[in-house]
Amino acid sequence: MHDQIDKIRQLLDELETVNIDAVGAAGNSDFLPATEMSVVIQEIVDDLHPLLTPYEIAFYWHLFRHSIARSGNPLVRLSVPTLQRVAKSTKSNAMDSKISEGQIRTSLRILTSIGAIRCEGEPNREGTLYRVLIPDEIDACQEYRRKRTAAAEKPQPSEAEADFYNMKENRIKVYERDGYKCRYCGKQLTRFTCTLDHVTPVDADGTNSFDNLVTACLECNSRKHRRPLGDFLTEQ
Ligand SMILES: [Zn+2]
Known part of the structure; x- marks a missing residue:
């Protein structure tokens, strides 16, 4: 599991770079404005990651990066060998570096059944669109989000006006407090690559308060996901 998580770190790093590039080019682009891109990235972390295994997450980011993040065009052609390269190129050590064609096809089936990707026609020599x-x-993300927000909306009237998670202008206050640096690894981020992480997870009754949120890079946010903070910080 840790090996697999390591493998997605590099991809997430690359995505952060691509996202910055996309932001740089945003002036003449007709795709997602940078601010929306950061929201979409946060939503992927919050509402899609929990439904996927690390390989599926890595493949999804690969696809996202070569479609929406690059050009705004959601269509991308994909072959099994390409995904094998994705898995290989992100390996952190020799162990567990091989992913079989069967595993890849299973991952694609799962991504399809969740609705994260959709096949758009017959495969050709370059792969499947x-x-x-x-x-x-x-839909599955919407469903997950409903549960997540329902959990966060337990009656806390005073908290309602101080929701630092769902209100964009409040999110920025958390980023500013943290100097746009990941609170886990110290990486310097931009407002486009920052994500918010709950110190006490929502599942464990964590709130959206200023004190329960920290700035995190995509990589740390993915790694820490749904694990107790103590475990995450003492690992390595
Ligand atoms: Zn980090």
């Missing part, structure tokens, strides 16, 4: 969907378009 897929449409990459974002959490707003994925």
Whole structure:
């Protein structure tokens, strides 16, 4: 499991770079504005990651990066050898570096059944054409989000006005407090690559308060996901 998580770290790093590039080019682009991109990325972390295994997460980010993040076009052609390269190129050590064609096909089937990707026609020599969907378009993510927000909306009237998670202008206050640095690894981020992480997870009754949120890079946010903070910080 840890090996697999290591493998997605590099991909997430790359995505952060691509996202910055996309932001740089945003002036003449007709795709997702940078601010929306950061929201979409946060939603992928929050509402899609929990439904996927590390390999599926890595493949999804690969597809996302080569479609929506690059050009705004959600269509991307994909072959099994390409995904094998994705898995290989992100390996952190020799162990567990091989992923079989069967495993890849299973991952694609699961991504398809969740609704994160959709096959758009017959395969040809270059692979199969897929449409990459974002959490707003994925029913399973909506469902997960409903549960997540329902859990966060336990009656706390005073907290309601101080929701630092769902209100964009409040999110920025958390980023500013943390100096746009990941609170786990110290990486310097930009407002486009920052994500918010709950110190006490929502599942464990964590709130959206200023004190329960920290700035995190994509990589740390993915790694820490749903694990107690103590475990995460003492690992390595
Ligand atoms: Zn980090």
